[in-house]
Amino acid sequence: MESSSGGRFDHYATPKPPAPIEGGPKGGTGISPEIDTCEIPLPNVRLEEVGTSEYFSGRKTVPPVGASIQVRTNLVGGRIAVETTRGNQSVGFLPTQFNYLLGCLKDGYKYKGKVTASADSPTPRIVVDLFSV
Amino acid sequence: MKPEICLVGQVVVDVLHLKGKIAVRLGGIFHAAKALSALGCDFEIAYVAPAYLDHEIVSYAGELGATKVVKIGNVDGCPNVLLVGEPTEVGSQDYEFLLDQEHRCKLNLKEFENRLREKSFSDVIIFPGGFALNKILQTLKPFSARIHVDANFEPKNFKVFELLGRPLQTLILSTSSDTFLKIFKGDCSRICRAGLKIAHSFLLKENRGGSRYFRRSAINPVLVPAFLRKIIHSVGVGDCYNSIFTYLSHSVSQKASLIYASLIAGEYASSLSQSHFKDAVDRTLRITPDEIAKLQGVSLPWECRRTIHIYIAAPDFKSADVSQIDRVASCLEYHNFVPHRPVRENGEITDKSSIKERSATALADIKLLEQCQILLAILIFDDPGTYIEMGIALQRGIPVIVYAPNRITENLLTRELPILFSTDLDEVISELYNQAAKIHGK
Numbered sequence: 001m002e003s004s005s006g007g008r009f010d011h012y013a014t015p016k017p018p019a020p021i022e023g024g025p026k027g028g029t030g031i032s033p034e035i036d037t038c039e040i041p042l043p044n045v046r047l048e049e050v051g052t053s054e055y056f057s058g059r060k061t062v063p064p065v066g067a068s069i070q071v072r073t074n075l076v077g078g079r080i081a082v083e084t085t086r087g088n089q090s091v092g093f094l095p096t097q098f099n100y101l102l103g104c105l106k107d108g109y110k111y112k113g114k115v116t117a118s119a120d121s122p123t124p125r126i127v128v129d130l131f132s133v
Numbered sequence: 134m135k136p137e138i139c140l141v142g143q144v145v146v147d148v149l150h151l152k153g154k155i156a157v158r159l160g161g162i163f164h165a166a167k168a169l170s171a172l173g174c175d176f177e178i179a180y181v182a183p184a185y186l187d188h189e190i191v192s193y194a195g196e197l198g199a200t201k202v203v204k205i206g207n208v209d210g211c212p213n214v215l216l217v218g219e220p221t222e223v224g225s226q227d228y229e230f231l232l233d234q235e236h237r238c239k240l241n242l243k244e245f246e247n248r249l250r251e252k253s254f255s256d257v258i259i260f261p262g263g264f265a266l267n268k269i270l271q272t273l274k275p276f277s278a279r280i281h282v283d284a285n286f287e288p289k290n291f292k293v294f295e296l297l298g299r300p301l302q303t304l305i306l307s308t309s310s311d312t313f314l315k316i317f318k319g320d321c322s323r324i325c326r327a328g329l330k331i332a333h334s335f336l337l338k339e340n341r342g343g344s345r346y347f348r349r350s351a352i353n354p355v356l357v358p359a360f361l362r363k364i365i366h367s368v369g370v371g372d373c374y375n376s377i378f379t380y381l382s383h384s385v386s387q388k389a390s391l392i393y394a395s396l397i398a399g400e401y402a403s404s405l406s407q408s409h410f411k412d413a414v415d416r417t418l419r420i421t422p423d424e425i426a427k428l429q430g431v432s433l434p435w436e437c438r439r440t441i442h443i444y445i446a447a448p449d450f451k452s453a454d455v456s457q458i459d460r461v462a463s464c465l466e467y468h469n470f471v472p473h474r475p476v477r478e479n480g481e482i483t484d485k486s487s488i489k490e491r492s493a494t495a496l497a498d499i500k501l502l503e504q505c506q507i508l509l510a511i512l513i514f515d516d517p518g519t520y521i522e523m524g525i526a527l528q529r530g531i532p533v534i535v536y537a538p539n540r541i542t543e544n545l546l547t548r549e550l551p552i553l554f555s556t557d558l559d560e561v562i563s564e565l566y567n568q569a570a571k572i573h574g575k
Contacts, residue, residue, distance in 0.1 A: 010156045010405060011193060037403060037413065078427040096430045097362040097563065100399060106419035 038104035042130040044116065047082055047092025050124040054083075054090040062118040062126050063091055069128055071101065071111035080105075082128060085112070092126050104132070136383045137175045137252065138376065139278070140165050141205070141269060142260030144182040144190050145213040145230075147368050156366075156405060159186070159193055160215060162260055164369025165376035167407055168397070170197035171414040174380050177252075179245050181206035181238055181264045183213050197407075201252075205245045206264050210235035213263075217368050238264045242272050254278040256302070256379050260372065262286035270296040279303075282332075283375055285310040294331040301332035305375055308339045308435045308469070319469070321345075321436050336378070336391075338371055340468065341566045342433035346391055357391040358430025361563040364402035374398040389422035396425070433570040438469040441569040444505035444531075446523060448516035449476040457538055458511050464562060465509075470569065472509075475501050502526060506572050507565065510551070512537040520547065527551070532568045536561045 050056055055063060063069070068085035071094070075081075079093040080101060094101065101111065113130035140162045147160035162180060169176040178199050182190060184207060194202045211232045218227030230236075249272070257273060258281045259266070266288055273280060279302035282294070289312055294301055306313055306324065317324040321337065325347050328335030335347040339359075346355040364370075374394045381390035400413035420428075443465055447458045458474070465472040479497040482490065502508065508526035510519050512535060526533050533551040540556055548554045553564040 008157075009189060009193070010158050011196075011407065036409060037400075038416075075424060075427060078429040095567070096358075096360060099360045099428055099430060100362060100396065100403075100413070100417075102420055102424070102428065103396070103413065103416035107416040 037100060038107065038109045039132050041132075042098065042111070042113075045094060045098070045128050045130060047126045047128060048095055049079075050092040050126050053081075053092050056091070056124050058089065061120055062124050063115050065115055065118055067115045067118075069113055069115060069130075071105065071130065073105050073110075075102070082126075082130075091115075109133075134255070134383075135175060136255040136380050137177075138169060138379060139177045139179055139248075139254045139257045140169075140260070140376070141179045141257060142181070143208075143213065143263045144180050144186060145215045146186070147215050147217060149217045149366055149368060151365060158405070159189065160369055161213075162372070163193070163197075164372035164401075165258060165260070166194065166197050166199060167369075167410065168373040168376045168401065168414075169380060170199075171397075171407070171411040172377065172380055172418075173198075174376075175200055177201040177203070177248070177254075179203045179205045179248070181208060181240070183208040183211065186213065201248065203244050203248055205242055205269075206238045206240040208263065209237045209239070211237070215368075217366075236263060240265055240268055242268060246272055249273070249276050249278075255383065256281060258283070258375060258379055260286075261288060267293050267296050270294065274298045281305065281375065281379055283372065284312060285371065289316055291327055291331050303334045303336055303379070304328045304332035305336045305338065305371075307371055308337065308342075309467075313337075319435065321434070336375075337435075338374065339433070339435050341431060341563060342435065342438065342468075342570070343431060344374075344391065344395070345434065346387060348387075355388050355391060356432055357388070357395055358428070358432040359566070360396055360399050360428075360430045361566060362399050362403065363560070364399070365405065367402055370398045370402045373401040385422045386426070389426050392425045392428060393417060393420075393422075395430070396420075396428075431566050431570045433566055433573055435469055437573050438569065439471060441507065441572065442471045442473060442505040443565065444502045444508045444522070444526070445472055445474050445511060446502075446508055446519045446526075447474075447511035448513055448519060449474050450481060453513065455513075457513055461509070461511055461536065461558065461561075464558065465565070468562065468566075470565065473501055473505060498522070499525065502531070503529065505531065507531065507568055508533045509561070509565065510535045512541050512547075513539060514541055523547070523551070532572075534561055534564050534568070 069082050070085050072081040072083050081090040081093055083090045109132045111130045112133050113128050115126055116129050117127040119125045142162040144159055145161040147158045149156040166178060176199055178194050191202050214231040216229040257278045260283050274297055281303040282301055283305045285307050313324055325335055329349050333349055338344045341359050341361050343359040344357045377397050378390050378394040381393050396417050397414055401410055404410050449455055449458050462472045475498040479494050482494055508531050510523050523533050527550055535551045535554040537556055555561050
């Protein structure tokens, strides 16, 4: 098995980020120590509490595929909300595994993206792709 | 007054197997040192290690900004190398401490005593294991520093703490420790009582279910959620948590300091780069204490997990290779969930089974499924029974999680309808915690 730092202690190592694979995923499949976690794209994020969101409560439907969304900078009930870019209506919460983004938001990062899948039934469901801007 | 913290413990060499590569790092008290360094805290190190590591320890401690490094004990007979087989702790961490039976430590506490006289530390955090704790406690007895002890490995008997002559400030223990599991038989109430007998406060860390902070001065514990995320290792993450909490509890509320510690420990587990970790610490501290105290996460106390019954839908047959099912079941038990393997519980149908036996077994499986709170499907190969069980659970509103280690299907409904479809067991365990916490919270 290969050592990551050529026979030295790893705290002195500065490994380079892995070369991107042509046609491969843009990120989100693992954490490279050399990529700032705030900049890692977030593909296929399934939002939570979609059925009780402002958007669904008001319209009784979910936003269509392709709709522009962004991450709200302030917490909503202790959760990080995703909202429509137009109208700023919350469409759901990020799973709590993405709570670390709160620090990124404080650091000035903003996150935008698109709805990649959505359905009203059997339960309201939204999947989004997000990336830092 | 700015906290000044002294870390006391062994330095070991961690050898981690990470996705086909080996990472070799200074571990032991260095995990806590890296956290304090990232916070910009004044800290010193009083360490025990074999002589061959001394140069490296002094050099790296200096790089991290330790104001003083004192060797308090030498190790002979053992290289202090820790092999970590399961770095993400989906199940029991598979640690191998090389030549541990040959480990001999000779303490020399003169310089440490002098240092304690010269400097008045606000806090001393001790990580026992590999040295005589009684001598350290006797040495600290005349000094007023708050003493925190992470008792994950040692001591097995808390009576030794009487040597300090006063209560510890904090006793820290994990539900993964032998002390919790074997000595206290996983009994939270019992260990809490024992902890608060010898310490003002007792911090019980409950893996991905968060932690609870018990105090002599309060009836109810502070509940601290876990913030589950993709991690690359779990070694030293608890030590990082301890030191962050100790430092921040001087300036913010106990609840806020514990939640900062939990978030920052998650950052530590997500990177091997100290510079990126420091950036993450800086930005986490930009979250206000008010905001952080409201942050929602996963809170699932150890004993509550026994109410979560998980139906394992899988081809768990005698004729099949069930090693992956065994592994998952073992992980669930490690986390104190209650896994059910229907084929094991209700029996396996063969060609010779009667219609009556077949019917009774099928009904027993469905009854068991309906009694469970979550269904975990393990797709080792295309097994119609597993898909039918998934369908029944979905129809009944039971959360379905799919673990597909071999990526055997691209079927639309199988991938889209469950809460999670994943090839990654770490991700599956985290989602189980998420769903179980929601069920427990209802």
